[in-house]
Amino acid sequence: MNATLQNRLGVKELESKVVSATEAAKLITNGAVVGMSGFTRAGDAKVVPMALVERAKNEDFKIDVYTGASLGPEVDKFLAEAGAIRKRGPFQGDAGIRNMINAGDIMYVDAHLSHNAELVRQGIIGPIEYLIVEAVAITEDGLIIPTNSVGNSPIFAQYAENIIIELNVSHPEALIGIHDIYVPKEQGSEREPIPMTDASQRLGEIGIRVDLDKIKAIVISEEPDAPSLIVPPDEETQTMANILLDFFRDEIKAGRLTKQLMPLQSGVGSVANAVLDGFADSEFEDLVVASEVLQDAVFNLIDAGKVKFAAATSITLTEELQKKVYGNLEAYADKICLRPQEISNHPELIRRLGLISINTALELDIYGNVNSTHVSGTRMMNGIGGSGDFARNARLGIFVTKSYAKGGAISSIVPMVSHVDHTEHDVDVIVTEQGIADLRGLAPKERVGLIIENCAHPDFKEQLWDYYNRAFEATGGHQTPHLLEEALSWHVNLAKNKTMKL
């Protein structure tokens, strides 16, 4: 064993388990349920899944794959295209697998990310034959130290019959110590309150404690994570960020927030990143991030002294930031923390800590229902992810989207969404590049004007008002006026004429 490896593999008896990826991949039974590490392209197992791809090319081999969230782009794509996936959950973000999901070739179970752990405990997901988990080290006392995401690995490790570890030596040893692994006990009287009253508190151990007998193979890897592909903010995402910052200022004036705001959760993507970037030159201070994913902006804000602590279940960075952060991880060690997604997304903590939650909508309707997942009601994009965990329980559930798509052919604001992921009861505030609609405390009919006037694209305002006015008339003012014959006609028009414009 070389020197690097010695630092990484602290349990001498496990040295005999070191095998090639191909050997490890042979252990998994055709038809098995397999858990994998990985959350938004971060910390995913890489070399063993690629060996599974090779296996599936040569023999009849199909498994159910459950992860934290999305894997690196190639892994899901290649596994899917090799026919190796029967069922996939709870999230994916890759065009290759998405096409097969929408061709009926792969069953996809889209689920709230905080729910998986309970489903594993109950055996609804399972029995899990193998967990394949990327690790930066196995400590002397037998803790598996994940790399730059935690995801569902702790609960998978607890319930899986066997474990394969990808010991990835390309991740810096300085990652050891940034994880905080706390796993709630079984539901019922055994389970205690999660003892966190501040997002910066540590509750558990620095790694995943497992029965070492479960470890059947260790594969050495040097594959780096796929870097985040975040798009730099354009003028419109910048406008949305500015609108949100002004909204927070108004909330402070109204006495509902302070300059420290509340712990911030923001979904993956450029709007969320732009909002966070906007804090850099602002009057806000001592911010706390309590999110799923830490993107570039969070580290810039730590550098700028604006963010005092940031917790999540994953770190996903662009190539440039990755170099910077990984080269100087010690400087961030006491300011960041990676937790299981059951904890980062737990309703108990989201409600208690009073999170401000910012997530992206695919489309939304004039009454405030949000579609996050299905293009024109039928075609899965990525999945609901943690947006439901956060929006339902947050102090402020904010959804952002550009008011239009496809060069103006599509209005992101429609009479009725073609699929509902977030109901009118869970959507507090809507932001587009046009403006903001604060829906809190309003009845459906009170929301319509705000959404159309403040958030819709000018090209579609008249058409939206026309629908609403006729629906109001036809129903005589029902709680939620609709013309059911027409409610989805904008999507039908889009399919037929490539535009929602009449």
Added chain:
Amino acid sequence: MNATLQNRLGVKELESKVVSATEAAKLITNGAVVGMSGFTRAGDAKVVPMALVERAKNEDFKIDVYTGASLGPEVDKFLAEAGAIRKRGPFQGDAGIRNMINAGDIMYVDAHLSHNAELVRQGIIGPIEYLIVEAVAITEDGLIIPTNSVGNSPIFAQYAENIIIELNVSHPEALIGIHDIYVPKEQGSEREPIPMTDASQRLGEIGIRVDLDKIKAIVISEEPDAPSLIVPPDEETQTMANILLDFFRDEIKAGRLTKQLMPLQSGVGSVANAVLDGFADSEFEDLVVASEVLQDAVFNLIDAGKVKFAAATSITLTEELQKKVYGNLEAYADKICLRPQEISNHPELIRRLGLISINTALELDIYGNVNSTHVSGTRMMNGIGGSGDFARNARLGIFVTKSYAKGGAISSIVPMVSHVDHTEHDVDVIVTEQGIADLRGLAPKERVGLIIENCAHPDFKEQLWDYYNRAFEATGGHQTPHLLEEALSWHVNLAKNKTMKL
């Protein structure tokens, strides 16, 4: 003061506040936001609201009314018909006010029942000029003891500028001691975990502690609660109850539940009541109820030794059971507990305790989305109530409905629900009189066959399959196949031809 009243009014200085309902009603300003006690016809303020009705008949008087949940039938109806309500939340169950809501005359804010308290803290609901709360007593140390519901009264009492108490001497003094009033602090580092690991634990005081200076009037009342109008089970509700009991037996066999099950929540209504009644002659034992409302069946099960503890935010009983229970309340004192709805419905506790949640659907679709509130997508029935609090966070989220309505003209299972209250991510199990569909761990396309074959009425099965097969074909097998031109056509057909049958 007479002898009874002396026992009820423990703070001598408050005797001067005793006035008539008419006098009390004069205190409230036109345009004010008013909180009222009351949850599912239980514990609602009665005589002061009726005095407000008289006032509204004679002068320009309109207020925003927030309660726990539904009031006694006359109060909402008469307030609405007198034009006294501008805005109403978070739940109602009365045909009189419902008609005005659906005529556009009253703005109705339908909300998750656990969310109100946070909205009050943030001032989104408010400023609350008055709380009108029915009480069985004010103790010597100044605690207001609610009657047979708690609802939102504790949080209203904390934030309201003034309080009017309806001291209702028709409620037995034995109610004193059954309440457990615990109110979480502000969100953020002040707020602690709710220290409950067993549904029978008591966390707080036996009454609502208030600043006594806020009490501006006390009105003596003898108005009894409107009795619950629960319909006795018919053959079909009995079948549904039996199906559910068998499902629980299967879960025990599968090792996912024990004979004690998990704490049970059941919505208001005859199916829920029939399910609970079914436990009486069963092998289940040491059951715990952790619900919103305790109906007749719960007390029968306590008598039968099957339920060892029952907690909720309200007790609503038929006339017969009310006599029996109220006549012997001491016997139940250590077996029941009434809490604020923020606690009975709190996501933190629902997830931690692992509740089994049973709620009623208005309609559901072939992919498992549930509509609980809107008739044909536009017309409000009662509201979402606590069903979202429970279903999202429960260990088992079960929805029940008969498979048909209006003598067979309506199928409760449709291609696409006309309004979504519970998304596919929150619906675990569906039960109709036809059978059961266990959707846990399944992708949308895997759910279709179970829902149609096990739960749909035979008259509609072929029509549902025909829709699904054509949708699958047209989309090429998308994640959630739909024909958007047709998805809501069953409801359109119903409106035009009074049937969903083709």
